Amino acid sequence: MSQTPAEPPVVTGHADVDAVLVSLEDLADRPVAEHVAVFESAHERLRAALTDVSDPNV
Known part of the structure; x- marks a missing residue:
């Protein structure tokens, strides 16, 4: 665990x-x-959020 x-x-x-x-x-x-797996998952999820044109928050 992190101590910070x-x-x-x-x-x-x-x-x-x-x-x-x-x-x-x-x-x-x-x-x-x-x-690597965590970053790949994060990247894919962020890419999906950015390409969701139906979302007015993007």
């Missing part, structure tokens, strides 16, 4: 982007071998 004090979560106002940011919060506590 918790910082307030970043909130963008876009639920999909905020969910991706939350998924990255514990990255430092995960084994390095898992980092």
Whole structure:
């Protein structure tokens, strides 16, 4: 576990982007071998959020 004090979560106002940011919060506590998969998932989810033309928040 990380010993640094918790910082307030970043909130963008876009639920999909905020969910991706939350998924990255514990990255430092995960084994390095898992980092690539976490980043690939985050990238795909952010790409989907950006290409969702029906969302007025994009």
